[in-house]
Amino acid sequence: xxxxxxxxxxxxLAMFAGTKGIELQEQAAKKSLNVIFIGDSITEGExxxxxxxxxxxxxxxxxxxxxxxFSNQGHSGFTTLNFLPSGGxxxxxxxxxxxxLQKVNPGVLIFSIMLGTNDSAMDGPLGSxxxxxxxxxxxxVIIDRLLQDYPxxxxxxxxxxxxxxxxxxxxxxxxxxxxxxQSYFPEIDTIINTYRHMQPKRVFRGDTAAFGFFKxxxxxxxxxxxxxxxxxxxxxxxAGAKMLARxxxxxxxxTIDKF
Numbered sequence: 073x074x075x076x077x078x079x080x081x082x083x084x085l086a087m088f089a090g091t092k093g094i095e096l097q098e099q100a101a102k103k104s105l106n107v108i109f110i111g112d113s114i115t116e117g118e119x120x121x122x123x124x125x126x127x128x129x130x131x132x133x134x135x136x137x138x139x140x141x142f143s144n145q146g147h148s149g150f151t152t153l154n155f156l157p158s159g160g161x162x163x164x165x166x167x168x169x170x171x172x173l174q175k176v177n178p179g180v181l182i183f184s185i186m187l188g189t190n191d192s193a194m195d196g197p198l199g200s201x202x203x204x205x206x207x208x209x210x211x212x213v214i215i216d217r218l219l220q221d222y223p224x225x226x227x228x229x230x231x232x233x234x235x236x237x238x239x240x241x242x243x244x245x246x247x248x249x250x251x252x253x254q255s256y257f258p259e260i261d262t263i264i265n266t267y268r269h270m271q272p273k274r275v276f277r278g279d280t281a282a283f284g285f286f287k288x289x290x291x292x293x294x295x296x297x298x299x300x301x302x303x304x305x306x307x308x309x310x311a312g313a314k315m316l317a318r319x320x321x322x323x324x325x326x327t328i329d330k331f
Contacts, residue, residue, distance in 0.1 A: 106179050107131070107142040150162070152207060201252055226274060228324055230280075239304040241297065293311055
């Protein structure tokens with residue numbers, strides 16, 4: 073009987089030790105993240121409903137995330153040219169945000185980027201219209217500098233989302249702009265593939281599904297806005313911002329275990 077009790081105790085202790093070991097491994101696998109969201113007015117959003125705010129909340133709930141801080145670096149009307157390191161102020165703001173987050177809570181630094189909507193315009197935003205090859209060049213200049221200045225950082229590139237072909241506010245987008253916007257998608261793929269060989273596990277594919285989702289459901293998730301060619305659809309409404317945040321957070325969470 074005593075031998076049976078001792079055997080049972082040994083088994084229980086082994087099971088406890090094994091369970092504790094698994095818990096420690098899981099805890100060690102969790103990551104503290106600092107996410108900088110770079111983009112235009114779609115990223116900038118509106119206060120607590122902005123996509124970065126909601127995406128950060130979603131990400132914080134992921135099993136592999138222990139702690140998360142973020143900064144919304146979305147700027148209305150901005151193109152890739154506005155974010156070039158040579159441009160100065162805007163790129164400096166991005167790096168200041170990164171430095172601030174890393175100082176308070178050191179962790180994996182992620183730059184989540186969705187740019188291209190304003191680049192695609194026929195005229196209005198800085199540098200528009202930006203040719204596909206120039207879009208790729210600008211993006212790679214931005215990425216190169218971020219990777220250089222933050223050696224442990226990760227870049228996640230999301231495709232820009234759909235807008236209606238009559239979009240024309242203070243800037244002129246229209247069907248030509250929408251066509252140009254989609255011509256950036258292969259350039260994003262090229263960027264990701266290039267860095268996959270140059271700097272493995274540094275630049276990752278982000279969301280590719282939101283464009284089609286908003287194209288199909290624009291009346292439900294994009295704001296109707298009065299423009300110079302009638303009602304157009306460009307910016308997500310509150311529900312749309314939440315959906316975009318889900319697309320972003322899903323794409324980011326899929327890459328966390330690859331870091």
